[in-house]
Amino acid sequence: MELLANLGDGFVIALTWQNIGLALLGCFLGTVMGALPGLGPSNGVAILIPLAFTLGLGATPSLILLTSVYYGAMYGGRISSILLNIPGDEPAMMTCLDGYPMAKKGMAGEALSLSGIASFVGAFLATWGLILLAPQLVKIALLFGPAEYFALFALAFMTLGGVSSTNQAKSAFAAALGLGLAMIGVDTQTGVPRFTFGEVHLYDGLDFLVAIVGLFALSEVFIFLETRHGEASGSGRKLEIGRLTPPWAMIKQCTPTMLRTSFLGFLAGVLPGAGASLGSFISYSMEKRLVDKEGTFGTGDPRGVAAPEAGNNAAAGGALVPMLALGVPGSGTTAVLLAVLLSLNITPGPLLFTQNPDVVWGLIAALFIANFMLLAMNIPMVGLFTRLLLIPPRILMPIVAMVSFVGIYGISGSTFDLMVMIAFGVMGWVLRKFDVPLVPIILGTLLGNAMENNLRRAITIDNGDWFTLIDSPLALFLWAIAIIGFILPLIIGAKVKKGMHERRDEEGAISD
Amino acid sequence: MSDRIFGVVGIILSIGFAISAFAIQESFLSDAVGPKAFPLIIATILGLSSAVIALRPDPEPVWPAFGRLVEVGASVVVMLLYAQLLPELGFVISTAFAAAYLSWRLGSSVIGSILTGVGTSVGIYAVFHLILGLSLARGPFGF
Numbered sequence: 001m002e003l004l005a006n007l008g009d010g011f012v013i014a015l016t017w018q019n020i021g022l023a024l025l026g027c028f029l030g031t032v033m034g035a036l037p038g039l040g041p042s043n044g045v046a047i048l049i050p051l052a053f054t055l056g057l058g059a060t061p062s063l064i065l066l067t068s069v070y071y072g073a074m075y076g077g078r079i080s081s082i083l084l085n086i087p088g089d090e091p092a093m094m095t096c097l098d099g100y101p102m103a104k105k106g107m108a109g110e111a112l113s114l115s116g117i118a119s120f121v122g123a124f125l126a127t128w129g130l131i132l133l134a135p136q137l138v139k140i141a142l143l144f145g146p147a148e149y150f151a152l153f154a155l156a157f158m159t160l161g162g163v164s165s166t167n168q169a170k171s172a173f174a175a176a177l178g179l180g181l182a183m184i185g186v187d188t189q190t191g192v193p194r195f196t197f198g199e200v201h202l203y204d205g206l207d208f209l210v211a212i213v214g215l216f217a218l219s220e221v222f223i224f225l226e227t228r229h230g231e232a233s234g235s236g237r238k239l240e241i242g243r244l245t246p247p248w249a250m251i252k253q254c255t256p257t258m259l260r261t262s263f264l265g266f267l268a269g270v271l272p273g274a275g276a277s278l279g280s281f282i283s284y285s286m287e288k289r290l291v292d293k294e295g296t297f298g299t300g301d302p303r304g305v306a307a308p309e310a311g312n313n314a315a316a317g318g319a320l321v322p323m324l325a326l327g328v329p330g331s332g333t334t335a336v337l338l339a340v341l342l343s344l345n346i347t348p349g350p351l352l353f354t355q356n357p358d359v360v361w362g363l364i365a366a367l368f369i370a371n372f373m374l375l376a377m378n379i380p381m382v383g384l385f386t387r388l389l390l391i392p393p394r395i396l397m398p399i400v401a402m403v404s405f406v407g408i409y410g411i412s413g414s415t416f417d418l419m420v421m422i423a424f425g426v427m428g429w430v431l432r433k434f435d436v437p438l439v440p441i442i443l444g445t446l447l448g449n450a451m452e453n454n455l456r457r458a459i460t461i462d463n464g465d466w467f468t469l470i471d472s473p474l475a476l477f478l479w480a481i482a483i484i485g486f487i488l489p490l491i492i493g494a495k496v497k498k499g500m501h502e503r504r505d506e507e508g509a510i511s512d
Numbered sequence: 513m514s515d516r517i518f519g520v521v522g523i524i525l526s527i528g529f530a531i532s533a534f535a536i537q538e539s540f541l542s543d544a545v546g547p548k549a550f551p552l553i554i555a556t557i558l559g560l561s562s563a564v565i566a567l568r569p570d571p572e573p574v575w576p577a578f579g580r581l582v583e584v585g586a587s588v589v590v591m592l593l594y595a596q597l598l599p600e601l602g603f604v605i606s607t608a609f610a611a612a613y614l615s616w617r618l619g620s621s622v623i624g625s626i627l628t629g630v631g632t633s634v635g636i637y638a639v640f641h642l643i644l645g646l647s648l649a650r651g652p653f654g655f
Contacts, residue, residue: 054646169564173522176558180529183554187547190539194547195532218591225587225617226576394618395628398611401591402632405607409598410646418595426588433573434518456545464544 003131010361013060014369022057022065023366027373030072035080035385038220038393039400040089041073041276041316041333042439046216047400049340050209050407059344060359064366066340067320070333071123071367074276074316075374078115078309079385083108091276091312094284098297098304105300114246114302115309116378118258120371122310125262126269126317127367130324133270134353134360137325141350146458147469151478153451156328159272159485160440168490170436178444179451181206188449189456201416208339208445210408210417214424215438216336217404222429224397244379246302254306257287265311269318272330272485276315283311317367324348324360328447332439339446514573519566526559587617602651603641608633 013019033044045066052062077092082099095115102111144152157175184195185205196202261283268279287307288297297304316333323334327349341348346356353360378385408421428438455469462468470476533551576584594610612629620628640646 051640051646055644167565167570169561169568170570172557172561173565176526176554176561179554180551180558183551187536190542190547192537192539192547194536194551195529197532221614222584222587225614226580226584228580228583228617228619394615394620394624397618398614398628399632399636401614402607402611402636405591405594405598405610406603406636406640406646406648409649410640413647413649415595415599418598419592422588422591422595425591429584433575434515435570435573452550455550456543460544 003135006357006361007131007365009357010363010365011368013358013362014064014365019061019064019362019366020369022061023068023370024373026065026068027072027370027377030069030074031076031079031374031377031385032072032388033069034073034076034078034092035088035389036076036391036396037080037084037086037088038224038397040077041070041091042336043216043220043400044069044073045333045336045340046212047403047407049336049343050213050411051403052340053209053343054407054410059341059346059356060362062340062344063337063359063363064370066337067363067367068370068373070337071313071316071370072374073333074123074313075116075119075378076385077312078119078305079112079382080389082111082115082305083386084389091280091315092308093277094280094308094312095305097284097308098299098301101298101300102302102305107300109244110246110250110302111305112382113244113379114250114254115305116375116382117246117251118254118306118309119313119378120375121258122262122265122313122315123317123371123374124368125259126266126314127364127371129266129270129314130317130321130367131364134321134325137321138350138353141326143474144350145472146454146461147471148475148478149454150451150458150469151475151482152326152328153447153454155478155482155485156272156330156443156447157440158482160330160437160443167435168486170434171440174431174436174438174440175444178441178446179448180444181211181441182208182445182448183452188453201414205449206420206445207412207417208442209343209411210421211424211445212336212339212442213404213408214421215428215441217400218421218425219428219432219438221397221401222425223432224393226429244382250302254303257291257303257306258310260290261287261307261311262314265314266318268311269315269330270321272322272328272481276312276319276331276333279315279318280308280312284308324352324363325350327352327450329443332442335439335443335446339442342446513569514575515569516566519562519564519569522562522565523559526555526562529558530555583617587614590614598649600651602653603648604633604637605651605653606649607636 030044033039034041048066048069052065073089074091077088078095078099080086080088081092081095082103085096085100087093087096099111099115160171184202186193186203193203264283264286265279268282269276284304284307287303291303319331319334323329323338327347329335329338338348346352346359405418408417431438458468459466470479530552533548533555536547538546590610590613594606597606608629611632612625615628616625637648641648
C-alpha cells in the first residue's frame with residue numbers, strides 16, 4: 001500500500017492552484033501544438049522549456065507544465081488527422097486512415113469524441129502502468145554499476161533509430177554527432193578544455209537547450225520557408241463537425257479494441273527505440289488483423305479510429321517509464337523532457353525515486369489530473385481547436401521563431417547563444433533534408449558527458465582494464481539487446497517503415 | 513550523389529574531430545582513460561557511419577530550386593542580424609522587423625506582414641515581459 005500512500009502524497013503536491021493552473025495551460029497549449037500541422041510534441045515542449053526556466057518555475061511545476069504539453073500534443077494530433085486528413089504530428093498518422101473517411105461520411109463529431117475517449121483510456125491505463133512498472137525497473141537499475149550504465153547508454157543510442165529506421169548508418173552518424181558536440185567544453189574529470197578552439201563561450205560546453213530549440217523549432221521554420229507553405233491547411237474547406245457524442249453502441253463496440261491497444265501501445269512505449277508513432281502503427285495493424293472481418297478498416301470504421309489513438313497515448317505514457325526509472329529516454333519527446341530534468345539539476349534514474357519522490361509522484365499525480373482535463377477539453381471544446389486550424393503558418397511560424405529567440409535569450413541574455421541556435425537550426429534543416437534523424441543528436445548532447453563519465457569510472461575502478469565493460473552478465477545482456485536492436489531494423493526496417501509512411505504527409509517529419 | 517557528398521563531408525569532419533582530439537592537452541593528473549579516448553571512439557563511429565553513407569547512398573532527397581535556397585539563406589541572414597541588433601535596438605523594434613520579414617516571405621501581403629510583425633512583437637512583450645516579468649533585451653527607448 002506504499003504505492004497508494006506515495007500517490008496520495010503526489011496529489012497533495014500537484015493539487016495547488018499554481019500547479020493546476022500550469023497543468024491546464026499545458027494541456028491547452030499542448031492540444032493546440034499537437035493539432036497544428038508542423039508543430040509536434042517535441043517541438044512544442046522544446047519551445048516551452050526555456051520559458052519555464054526563465055519564469056523561475058521549480059522542478060515539479062516545470063515538469064507538470066511540460067508533461068501536460070506532451071500529453072496534450074498526443075491528444076491534439078488527431079484533430080487535423082480527422083478533419084483535414086493531415087496528421088497534426090507523426091503519431092497521429094494512422095488516425096487519418098479511418099478518421100478522415102468517418103469525417104467525410106458526416107461523422108466528424110463522433111470520430112473526434114470517440115478518439116478523445118480512446119486517447120483518455122490509453123493515457124489513463126498507461127499512467128497506471130507507469131506507476132506499477134517504474135518502481136520495479138528501479139529495483140533492477142539499482143544493480144547497475146558504471147559498466148552497466150555505459151552499456152545501457154549504448155543500448156539507448158543503438159536502438160533509438162527505431163524499428164522503423166531504414167538507414168542505420170544515418171542514425172549512428174546522428175548519435176556520434178550528438179556525442180561529439182557534448183564533448184565540447186572543459187573535461188569534467190581532468191579540467192582540460194576540449195574542442196573549444198580558444199573560444200571562451202565554449203568552455204562551459206554547448207547548452208543543450210539551445211541545440212534542442214534550434215534543431216527542432218527553427219529548422220521547422222526553415223522547412224516552411226523553403227516550401228513557402230504559408231496558407232492554412234484548413235482554409236477553403238468546410239469543417240463540419242456535427243454531433244459531439246458517440247452513440248453508446250459505438251463506445252461499446254470499441255471498448256475491447258481500446259483496452260487491447262492501450263496495452264500494446266504501452267509496451268511499445270516502454271521498449272527502447274519504439275515510441276508513440278510505432279505504438280499507433282502496431283495498434284492499428286494488430287486490430288485490423290484481429291477484428292476487421294468485413295474489411296471495413298480504412299473506410300471509416302470507428303475501431304480504426306480508437307485503435308491508433310489509444311495506442312499512441314498509451315505509448316506516450318510508456319515512454320516515460322525508462323526516462324524516469326533509468327534516465328534513458330526511448331523517444332524524441334522524452335529526450336526533450338530529460339533535458340528539462342537535467343537543466344533543473346535533477347538526475348533521473350533509480351535515485352530519483354528515493355531522493356526526489358516529490359518530483360516523481362507529483363508528476364504522476366499531475367498526469368492523472370491532466371488526463372481528466374484533456375478529456376474535458378477535447379470533447380466539448382473541440383470546436384475551439386478546430387478553429388485554430390485556420391491560423392495560417394505565415395502568421396504562426398514567425399511567432400514560433402520569435403518565441404524560440406525570446407526563450408533562449410531569456411536564459412542567458414547572450415547573443416552568442418542566439419547565433420549558436422541559428423546554426424543548429426540550419427544544421428537541423430540540412431540534416432532533415434538528408435533524412436538524418438534529429439533525436440539521436442539531442443540524446444547525444446544530453447547524455448554524452450554522463451556516458452563518458454561512466455566509461456571512465458568503470459575502467460578506472462578496474463585499473464585500466466577495458467574488458468570490465470563486458471565483465472558482468474547484466475552488462476553482456478544489455479550489449480546483446482543493443483546489438484540486436486541495431487541489427488534488427490536492417491532486416492525488417494524497410495518493411496515497417498513502408499507500412500507506416502504510406503500515407504505520410506511531408507510535414508511534421510520529426511518522429512517521436 | 514547528395515548522400516555521397518554528405519558522407520565525404522562526414523569523413524572529413526571525423527578526421528578533423530580526431531585530430532583535435534589528439535591535440536587535447538593531457539593533464540598531469542589523469543585517470544586511467546584520459547580525456548582523449550572517448551572522443552576518439554566517437555570519431556571512429558562518425559567516420560565509419562559516414563563511409564557507409566557514402567558507399568551506400570539513399571535515394572536523392574528533393575532539393576529546392578535555387579530561388580528557394582536563396583530564400584532560406586536570406587532568412588538566416590535576417591535572423592543573424594536580429595541576434596546582433598537585439599541588444600542595440602531593443603526587443604520590440606527588432607522583433608517587429610524580424611517577424612514581419614518572416615511573415616512576408618511566407619506569403620503575407622505587405623500590410624498583413626507588418627501587422628503580424630507588430631502584433632507578434634507587442635504580444636510577446638505584453639505576455640512575457642509585462643505579465644510574466646521576463647527580462648527582455650532593452651533598447652535605447654527602454655523596450
